[in-house]
Amino acid sequence: MFLEQLSGNLVQGVVLGSVYGMATMGLSLIFGVLKVVNVGHGAFVMVGAFVALFFFNTLGLNPIFAIPAAFAVGIALGLTFYYAAIRKLLHAPELATLLATFSAGVLLEETIKMIFGSEFRGYNWDVGNIDLVFTALPMSKILAALGSVLIAVLLYVWFKRTRAGSAMRSVVEDSQGARVCGINVDGVYAMSFALGIGLTVASGVLLTMFIPVGINPYMGGGYTLKAFVIAVLGGLSSPYGAFFGGLVFGLIENTSYTVFALIPGVEPFALTRFLSFLILLIILLIRPTGIIKAK
Template sequence: MEVGQIFATILYGTLIGVIYGVATVGLNVIFGVLRIVNVGHGAFIMVGAYTTLVLYGSLGVPPPITIAASILLGAVLGLITYYLVIKHLVDAPELATLIATFAIGILLQETVKAIYGSDTRGFSWNLGFAEVLNVNIVYSRLAAALLGLLLLIALYALIYRTKLGLAMRAVVQDKEGAMVVGINVDRIYALSYTLGIMITVASGSVLAIYLQSGIHPYMGEIYTLKGFVIAVMGGLGSIIGAFVAGVLFGLFENASYLILSQIEGIQPLVLTRSIAFLLLLTILLLKPTGLFRR
């Protein structure tokens, strides 16, 4: 191992980690407020990736602007799926919401497939790069991580600095308490769910800007799984937890890739994925409430 390899691992582990954080908080917001696990999470990320692919690839809209389009699309999809499906299942047994969100995910995947086909696609948005310690620092990846960070900061400000955010936190901490102070809990559910979907679709755009490849209708599934690992690590329902856990996960993933690639005769990429789930099992066994919960 050389210094450059280690530097690259830390740099790209952190950058993708920030994006993992953004791609997870939506799951956290929805679970925190509504106590619903969105199994279709990854499909919303995929929709965001396609939004950037189509708007930039076909229409030439600058990728950072496509994030705004994803946020809007997320609002529309969030409101439609909330009022059509989720609203009726908030108090239903968990299995009902698991199946319903799973079905929403499949519906999104198949709709995108019907429109754009199942080919794996990509695009090129080149901002150049700098070379440090023999490592190429790709500016578009840096930009993607920065945009992701901005989204996280905006979400944080909304939840910790606004009245709506205070009402959301009140519902998270005590639903009946929120009712007796006059908070319209149904409305907070609708807004929180929609907000969660908005940030998730937006994270798909950020991810697409980072990867610029590997975009296909089923690309979201792996992010649903990674999202669960990160959300559990950070403590379901915690935004800062999701962010820190996302960065840790990115570093962990890249470091395991680096170490595994030193061993001959194995496929490091495939094994790296299974290591994520080993991590999930370990956390669930040792600290099921998340690493950062008191």
């Protein structure tokens, strides 16, 4: 019985983990290229969740269509935010970009609250279940996981095979070197920031498959914290590292949930959050460059 539950949780962990991974790629991309920590990360995830909600409840459309829409919303938000604030702060002390991204998050939360209100909402996209021997998984979650893997692969190919991708890689490696090659470094910064926010907002759509009634303007905070743990697991500046960091994190969260649930008198969900920060602390102490070797 316990083993069955554990293997069920492993599968659930991989499924959730791949979505977590995808939800952290944007954060790592922005940090890798611009060395800016997006403290407002979770708020952009939240915007994506509301895009999904709007598509499903108001337009009556399948959440799959909400993914490209959320990506486009993210690109637009990212470009606006980059040119309005980040660009001028790149050479300022780090605190400036931390405050800017933090306040962008607050601005988004309050704007969404004004439009949609602050109550918890949700939607139920029922596309059936898949029955494994030891566990049943909603098809919507499986699709979210597949979508995450697909997006991660597309990003990888884009990085390795396109001109814009190679410009971005060169800026990550040495921005001055990129500049003397004739690369428009400021343009690459803008593009990376927009792409990072686009991915983050799109990930918000995928995450809604896991929170049937958890959509709320203030839902992002938890995701910001998780994303930091995942990004550090993956070496902080590599989007692929982040993806695998997400897988590991999903597994840890789900497995520990099962184990904690066996302990009488504790609230397992709260303990999983404690555990994730314990992990963050340990990694930062022993291997601050991340446990997955970033390439």
